[in-house]
Amino acid sequence: MNQIKHRETTKKIKVGSLEIGGGAPISVQSMTKTDTANIDATVKQINDLAKAGCHIIRCAIPNKEAALAIKEIKKQINIPLVADIHFNHEYAVLAAESGADKLRINPGNIGEADKIRAVVEAAKTRGIPIRVGVNSGSLETKIRKKYMGHITADGLVQSALNNVKILEDFGFNDIVISIKATSVPLLIKAHQLIAKKTHYPLHVGLTESGIPKIGTIRSSAGIGAILAQGIGDTIRVSLTGDPLEEVRVGYEILKALQLTFHGVTVIACPTCGRTDIDVVSIATEIEEQTRHIKQPLTVAIMGCEVNGPGEAADADVGLAGGMGVGLIFREGQVVRKVPEAEMVEALLDEIESMAIK
Amino acid sequence: MNQIKHRETTKKIKVGSLEIGGGAPISVQSMTKTDTANIDATVKQINDLAKAGCHIIRCAIPNKEAALAIKEIKKQINIPLVADIHFNHEYAVLAAESGADKLRINPGNIGEADKIRAVVEAAKTRGIPIRVGVNSGSLETKIRKKYMGHITADGLVQSALNNVKILEDFGFNDIVISIKATSVPLLIKAHQLIAKKTHYPLHVGLTESGIPKIGTIRSSAGIGAILAQGIGDTIRVSLTGDPLEEVRVGYEILKALQLTFHGVTVIACPTCGRTDIDVVSIATEIEEQTRHIKQPLTVAIMGCEVNGPGEAADADVGLAGGMGVGLIFREGQVVRKVPEAEMVEALLDEIESMAIK
Numbered sequence: 001m002n003q004i005k006h007r008e009t010t011k012k013i014k015v016g017s018l019e020i021g022g023g024a025p026i027s028v029q030s031m032t033k034t035d036t037a038n039i040d041a042t043v044k045q046i047n048d049l050a051k052a053g054c055h056i057i058r059c060a061i062p063n064k065e066a067a068l069a070i071k072e073i074k075k076q077i078n079i080p081l082v083a084d085i086h087f088n089h090e091y092a093v094l095a096a097e098s099g100a101d102k103l104r105i106n107p108g109n110i111g112e113a114d115k116i117r118a119v120v121e122a123a124k125t126r127g128i129p130i131r132v133g134v135n136s137g138s139l140e141t142k143i144r145k146k147y148m149g150h151i152t153a154d155g156l157v158q159s160a161l162n163n164v165k166i167l168e169d170f171g172f173n174d175i176v177i178s179i180k181a182t183s184v185p186l187l188i189k190a191h192q193l194i195a196k197k198t199h200y201p202l203h204v205g206l207t208e209s210g211i212p213k214i215g216t217i218r219s220s221a222g223i224g225a226i227l228a229q230g231i232g233d234t235i236r237v238s239l240t241g242d243p244l245e246e247v248r249v250g251y252e253i254l255k256a257l258q259l260t261f262h263g264v265t266v267i268a269c270p271t272c273g274r275t276d277i278d279v280v281s282i283a284t285e286i287e288e289q290t291r292h293i294k295q296p297l298t299v300a301i302m303g304c305e306v307n308g309p310g311e312a313a314d315a316d317v318g319l320a321g322g323m324g325v326g327l328i329f330r331e332g333q334v335v336r337k338v339p340e341a342e343m344v345e346a347l348l349d350e351i352e353s354m355a356i357k
Numbered sequence: 358m359n360q361i362k363h364r365e366t367t368k369k370i371k372v373g374s375l376e377i378g379g380g381a382p383i384s385v386q387s388m389t390k391t392d393t394a395n396i397d398a399t400v401k402q403i404n405d406l407a408k409a410g411c412h413i414i415r416c417a418i419p420n421k422e423a424a425l426a427i428k429e430i431k432k433q434i435n436i437p438l439v440a441d442i443h444f445n446h447e448y449a450v451l452a453a454e455s456g457a458d459k460l461r462i463n464p465g466n467i468g469e470a471d472k473i474r475a476v477v478e479a480a481k482t483r484g485i486p487i488r489v490g491v492n493s494g495s496l497e498t499k500i501r502k503k504y505m506g507h508i509t510a511d512g513l514v515q516s517a518l519n520n521v522k523i524l525e526d527f528g529f530n531d532i533v534i535s536i537k538a539t540s541v542p543l544l545i546k547a548h549q550l551i552a553k554k555t556h557y558p559l560h561v562g563l564t565e566s567g568i569p570k571i572g573t574i575r576s577s578a579g580i581g582a583i584l585a586q587g588i589g590d591t592i593r594v595s596l597t598g599d600p601l602e603e604v605r606v607g608y609e610i611l612k613a614l615q616l617t618f619h620g621v622t623v624i625a626c627p628t629c630g631r632t633d634i635d636v637v638s639i640a641t642e643i644e645e646q647t648r649h650i651k652q653p654l655t656v657a658i659m660g661c662e663v664n665g666p667g668e669a670a671d672a673d674v675g676l677a678g679g680m681g682v683g684l685i686f687r688e689g690q691v692v693r694k695v696p697e698a699e700m701v702e703a704l705l706d707e708i709e710s711m712a713i714k
Binding site for chain 1: 388389390417441443492493494495496508539540541542545564565566567568570571572573574575577578579580581582584585586595596597598600603606609610613614615622623624625626627628629631632636637640641644657658659663664665667668671
């Protein structure tokens with residue numbers, strides 16, 4: 001039953017001081033939405049993201065100014081920076097020289113061998129990895145044609161592995177692979193397929209997932225399904241909007257799958273005709289007032305006598321309320337009985353004291 | 358590669374006129390949060406949920422009044438109603454007699470054989486199924502003890518199957534099974550396990566998933582991972598708060614996994630340093646203004662020239678914008694070129710005309 005997970009078999013790659021693959025903790029990535037050449041704005045956004053827990057940041061490098069800006073940006077941030085380059089090998093070389101911790105470029109898009117060699121040499125000299133991959137929106141015409149114009153999992157995997165092969169042929173194997181798609185089933189299938197064919201670590205993300213309300217659901221289902229199958233070494237939730245939201249959702253996916261342990265998880269009953277305490281406002285208040293706690297704790301807010309006591313006792317701290325009175329549980333034992341007005345305070349007391357412990 | 362999905366092998370069960378299992382479309386369930394005995398409030402909530410697409414509604418039946426209220430409620434609603442009963446066999450019999458389309462009760466909790474027989478007879482007489490199952494919060498002490506007090510996937514499956522066995526011993530096999538847990542990995546594991554052991558349809562849901570912001574992510578990851586493995590015949594997203602949100606999230610999970618096709622799906626690029634049109638506001642406006650469309654259509658809003666044209670061309674309607682100008686795609690072909698101020702209108706024109714088609 002306990003199969004070896006793909007992520008435990010992948011090659012360990014270093015991005016700055018961070019490890020990706022080989023069973024390393026799954027890292028959460030995001031991408032700046034600023035003009036990279038605007039150093040102040042970019043640094044501010046990166047530091048905000050880092051504070052929210054972002055492990056690796058990627059910046060678009062669409063021109064020389066952006067490539068050069070990396071040097072100054074790197075001085076003012078504390079997480080590894082990935083330079084995202086399309087087509088232009090000179091920007092890639094410049095980004096590496098400016099101190100990028102990883103390049104994201106497809107050698108298949110660069111052109112002549114000399115240009116590819118220049119990028120590989122720059123990466124080797126600096127000891128930085130290259131992420132190659134494919135996006136369903138930019139799959140090569142040649143591969144599309146092979147599948148009658150359709151974007152298939154086979155086609156995506158082939159495209160990604162073609163890029164890997166080019167780097168390997170240049171003697172380079174400090175590689176992370178990504179396959180991005182807008183279709184969740186296609187994304188899942190492509191990951192199942194590539195996991196059988198490679199031991200390079202995989203960067204998992206649904207691309208163009210949409211505005212946060214919908215993109216959160218699509219990303220959680222897609223990335224969640226892949227991670228649950230033991231596949232995926234680093235993730236990026238890509239949302240249209242504030243990148244802080246990407247980091248927050250990424251963490252929640254990892255927390256849900258118990259692939260990271262970080263902060264308070266509030267579980268709460270959905271409330272039903274049996275409920276007679278205000279579960280929604282209690283749960284919301286507890287969630288808001290415990291965000292500063294880094295220690296992993298589970299708090300259960302339950303509104304009835306059916307599943308209430310069981311769930312409350314299983315959590316680190318729990319409340320089983322009913323008829324205006326609540327039993328407060330701590331590590332499975334009832335420690336207090338309080339009226340509804342004191343429930344939030346009593347829960348916070350117990351949570352805070354456990355967090356300090 | 359194309360394995361037979363568990364949901365294609367399950368027994369087909371009828372709940373009112375709706376089918377669950379045997380490859381039937383995956384249905385979206387919710388549960389009322391009103392006092393069931395309050396007929397007006399309950400009917401209003403059910404009809405609001407039905408309008409949002411809810412296929413099956415469950416009501417808590419904690420007393421005789423609630424059981425009797427079903428009769429009047431049923432007259433005023435158009436979706437099947439499930440009576441949710443704990444322990445009390447009389448409420449179950451009464452609910453069946455009042456016209457409930459399905460009972461949710463565990464025979465293992467009822468007690469003496471005569472009482473169980475009474476419930477089974479009531480269900481048989483009315484031709485209605487029974488959902489049995491287990492919730493990690495109320496797993497029997499006997500099974501907990503067997504696993505040293507731990508709640509395990511094996512234990513959950515055993516508990517569910519024990520309840521199935523009791524009904525089968527009474528000659529009843531019009532059964533739906535549910536396993537609910539607060540832990541996503543436990544939920545996934547239990548479903549993988551029970552899928553190997555039963556052909557009764559499975560009702561999938563994460564229990565006590567939390568306030569909507571977090572519960573949405575946890576449910577999408579958990580239910581999504583299970584559905585993606587071909588398991589699950591009907592789902593309920595359980596959120597602390599408005600049940601309409603449960604239905605909305607349930608649909609989005611099914612849409613993400615392409616297990617239902619319903620309405621407009623807006624995909625949008627996450628925006629980056631390359632973006633120079635306002636993708637966020639365009640995508641949000643398109644999402645809001647196309648909610649009335651039932652026909653499945655994909656709309657891509659892309660802000661740059663890298664992945665933009667590819668994604669935009671793959672969608673039913675697409676926008677690839679940059680430098681203040683946007684190309685509007687329809688079924689893969691560029692149909693118009695418009696300035697930024699006209700992008701939303703041009704997209705809506707194309708979407709509306711495709712929706713009518």
